[in-house]
Amino acid sequence: MPPIEPSAHLSCAGIVLAAGAGTRYGKPKALAEDGAWLRAAVTALRDGGCAPVIVMLGATGPDPAAVDLPAGTEWRWVADWATGLSATVRAGLRAATEAGTEYVAFLPVDIPDIGADVVARVLAAARAGDSGLARAVFHNTPGHPAVMKNSHWEAISVAAVGDTGAGSYLGTRQDMVCVTCDDLATGTDRDFPEVGAQ
Template identity: 85%
Template sequence: MPPIDPPVPSACTGVVLAAGAGTRYGKPKALAEDGAWLRAAITALRDGGCAPVIVLLGATGPDPAAVHLPPETEWRWVADWATGLSATVRAGLRAAAEAGTRYVAFLPVDTPDIGADVVARVLAAARASESGLARGVFSDTPGHPAVIENKHWDAISAEAVGDAGAGSYLGASQDMVCVTCDDLATGNDRDFPVVGAR
């Protein structure tokens, strides 16, 4: 990554991972429930303490009107989204570097019950830790959001290949702070449509 200005202390860029095609779901999840999941993810990051919040789009095309983004929402089109999650994660890290923040918080579009209270809890844990790494944990299973301090970004970018995003790096980090959030959300990924949902 190119050199950037010194990061804003404690500031965090929120990144909504919404570039995938949603093959199992049947359509890009950025379009799920008429965009309700996407709006929920944006709100969770924004109200949870992230600024800016940036949506990463891919399968829906480079026109943000296709997903009905809320007004003044920042977005980036990931041109190589089809190569896998790694492309989207790298795009998110670049966006955070451009924003000049010290942290980035990744939240997938398909975890709609994760709200601002979860984001705020995980972000606070990352800021309080020496590692600068924290992620939400649900039913003893690592989930999202994942909050990552900028000292890890180059290594994650180098390791991310194909459909492997930041998961392998985070999983191997002995100093990752696991933040239990069972009292706030299920953290479940929604991979398949609910019968009767639009």
């Protein structure tokens, strides 16, 4: 699938959530499969219409050389990553604010079967909807990516506490567009090495 060029006034920052320690996996998932998951997430966001794509790092340390970042990928180190997912979400929203984009798309690093087609579908739905909120749904279960217009970012930052991310805000919104993506991916996150090996 060729990359989808974002228009300037509808730009979307792609944020890869990759700061966690991956306790159940046994190492930070940013390093999983020799970095294959990280590269897959970056490619999905970039080719799905996001620019810039920014990887949020944490447990791997402040040196980006610790991970295999694809060329042209931006990164931020989340110094307080250990306090929970909310810290990474807030840092991602700050990065998107700095980038000046109208939308942000969050994609965790541990859902390697999400491709550009899923990202493009959810992003298109967010742009078309009145609320500017959309997220992928797999077998009637909310998943990722989640796309949010900048008018929601402050409220998301306030609602995200501890180990809860944007979902704590999105779950209260009746105007969020749920985008069925069962035909494109499983949307299953990988918590254990044996699952990823199957």
